[in-house]
Amino acid sequence: MMDHLMALGWILIKILAITIPLILAVAFLTLAERRVIGAMQVRIGPNRVGPWGLFQPFADVIKLLMKEVILPAKSNRFLFVLAPMLTLIPALVAWAVIPFEEGMVLAQIDAGLLYVLALTSVGVYGVIIAGWASNSKYAFLGAMRSAAQIVSYEIAMGFALVGVLVAAGSLNLTEIVLGQQGGIWNWYFIPLFPLFIIYFISGVAETNRAPFDVAEGESEIVAGFHVEYSGAAFALFFLGEYANMILISLLAALMFMGGWLSPLEAVPGIEGTFLAAPSIVWLLLKTMFFLFLFLWFRATFPRYRYDQIMRLGWKVFIPITIVWILVVALFVVKQWLWWAP
Amino acid sequence: MSAITSYLKSLALLELLGGMRVTIGYFFKPKFTIMYPEEKTPKSNRFRGLLALRRYPNGEERCIACKLCEAVCPALAITIDSEQRDDGTRRTTRFDIDLFKCIFCGFCEESCPVDSIVGTDVHEYHMEERSESVITKPQLLALGDRLEQQLAADRQQDAPYR
Numbered sequence: 001m002m003d004h005l006m007a008l009g010w011i012l013i014k015i016l017a018i019t020i021p022l023i024l025a026v027a028f029l030t031l032a033e034r035r036v037i038g039a040m041q042v043r044i045g046p047n048r049v050g051p052w053g054l055f056q057p058f059a060d061v062i063k064l065l066m067k068e069v070i071l072p073a074k075s076n077r078f079l080f081v082l083a084p085m086l087t088l089i090p091a092l093v094a095w096a097v098i099p100f101e102e103g104m105v106l107a108q109i110d111a112g113l114l115y116v117l118a119l120t121s122v123g124v125y126g127v128i129i130a131g132w133a134s135n136s137k138y139a140f141l142g143a144m145r146s147a148a149q150i151v152s153y154e155i156a157m158g159f160a161l162v163g164v165l166v167a168a169g170s171l172n173l174t175e176i177v178l179g180q181q182g183g184i185w186n187w188y189f190i191p192l193f194p195l196f197i198i199y200f201i202s203g204v205a206e207t208n209r210a211p212f213d214v215a216e217g218e219s220e221i222v223a224g225f226h227v228e229y230s231g232a233a234f235a236l237f238f239l240g241e242y243a244n245m246i247l248i249s250l251l252a253a254l255m256f257m258g259g260w261l262s263p264l265e266a267v268p269g270i271e272g273t274f275l276a277a278p279s280i281v282w283l284l285l286k287t288m289f290f291l292f293l294f295l296w297f298r299a300t301f302p303r304y305r306y307d308q309i310m311r312l313g314w315k316v317f318i319p320i321t322i323v324w325i326l327v328v329a330l331f332v333v334k335q336w337l338w339w340a341p
Numbered sequence: 342m343s344a345i346t347s348y349l350k351s352l353a354l355l356e357l358l359g360g361m362r363v364t365i366g367y368f369f370k371p372k373f374t375i376m377y378p379e380e381k382t383p384k385s386n387r388f389r390g391l392l393a394l395r396r397y398p399n400g401e402e403r404c405i406a407c408k409l410c411e412a413v414c415p416a417l418a419i420t421i422d423s424e425q426r427d428d429g430t431r432r433t434t435r436f437d438i439d440l441f442k443c444i445f446c447g448f449c450e451e452s453c454p455v456d457s458i459v460g461t462d463v464h465e466y467h468m469e470e471r472s473e474s475v476i477t478k479p480q481l482l483a484l485g486d487r488l489e490q491q492l493a494a495d496r497q498q499d500a501p502y503r
């Protein structure tokens with residue numbers, strides 16, 4: 001009995017050790033987004049609250065929490081309240097299988113990749129339910145757009161991950177990273193380059209970020225699926241979106257960029273020093289790079305037209321991924337280049 | 342053939358990378374932002390801010406209650422009442438400007454034959470009650486007295502172009 005309680009407590013501590021830094025990361029990501037986009041528009045961005053504006057996210061959170069949550073009169077109350085939770089919870093639960101370093105993982109399961117893929121798809125139900133429960137045209141349009149878009153890009157993303165699975169021969173995220181050992185040349189983004197690009201672009205589409213943010217499309221449908229949400233419920237959507245961004249970036253780092261492995265691993269002269277050693281710092285740096293890409297995209301690209309999004313997903317990404325999976329499979333079976341025994 | 346090359350070009354995401362190069366270039370550029378209120382941009386001597394009434398150097402108010410400004414004001418922001426003063430000159434007894442109506446067009450200043458009503462360079466002001474939006478003659482004169490040096494200098498500078 002005591003043992004069980006101890007184990008439970010230990011797991012709780014681990015969960016907190018993942019979620020609290022994650023939520024702080026989300027907070028500062030919102031600030032980073034505003035500062036980065038500001039800089040790209042030759043502005044400065046928020047810099048008044050605290051040194052360099054560092055307390056701005058907290059001011060925003062306090063503001064949102066103090067605001068009233070308005071339930072539209074003709075909405076479906078139960079679903080209306082459920083929806084933001086449905087977006088946030090999968091975004092957090094997916095972190096259970098993310099390894100931060102060898103052995104540093106909450107749940108070491110062999111179908112980790114499948115688990116992540118499943119949970120990131122559940123998030124879309126939050127969006128759809130939010131759009132439906134709000135009983136508003138804008139919200140409903142946003143939800144429908146988001147559903148169609150996410151379903152399309154899920155396929156491309158899934159195929160890209162199948163490529164990784166073929167290359168690594170495992171669904172376990174730790175083993176996928178360990179399969180990339182031996183210097184930057186062995187990282188999967190080189191042999192799987194098209195899949196890598198498609199994975200990341202689909203990731204941007206999956207998280208409804210610019211230039212694929214038609215679900216929000218503030219210039220056409222106000223705020224899309226969350227147009228009726230305010231206060232804390234709105235904050236939950238926000239939190240879910242940003243947690244998903246971090247998740248996608250981290251997964252890209254794990255699956256294509258060698259995770260916690262050092263890029264200098266095989267460089268002669270520095271073997272054995274901390275530069276060549278695998279560490280969580282490398283993983284975080286790579287994740288930050290991908291997060292910066294998210295912000296960079298948002299500052300650069302105008303929103304895709306809806307039919308263009310569909311065309312890109314179905315007519316470009318899916319064929320390319322299928323072809324490349326075959327190419328990778330051929331390489332693996334024939335044991336060419338990266339897969340030489 | 343050209344269809345294939347254009348297809349390949351769009352697959353290589355060249356336009357998108359070009360766009361990203363532009364934005365990253367701006368990322369490192371010095372920023373234009375002025376740190377208001379610590380820093381302020383310079384103002385033209387023709388700046389049309391809060392209105393004021395000026396006096397002659399001898400202390401006599403300039404306004405002769407001709408009501409040209411009241412007539413020209415496109416926003417009907419000015420209300421003037423006048424009477425004959427004991428020395429026989431015509432003077433205003435009431436000179437109200439409703440700042441909520443005023444659009445700071447400067448027509449009143451242009452129309453004034455004696456340079457009495459002028460636009461100052463004050464643009465930072467507030468009011469805490471609705472009724473405060475109407476500024477009265479004493480307030481206008483007081484503002485004019487406070488800024489007289491600046492106002493005179495600005496008009497001096499602008500005189501050759503009038």
Ligand code: SF4
Nearest residue numbers: 414443444446447449
């Ligand atoms: S600035 Fe224009 S709107 Fe304002 S009081 Fe003068 S004439 Fe009227």
Ligand code: SF4
Nearest residue numbers: 404405407408410453
């Ligand atoms: S301010 Fe000038 S234009 Fe207006 S009533 Fe007085 S003298 Fe006439």
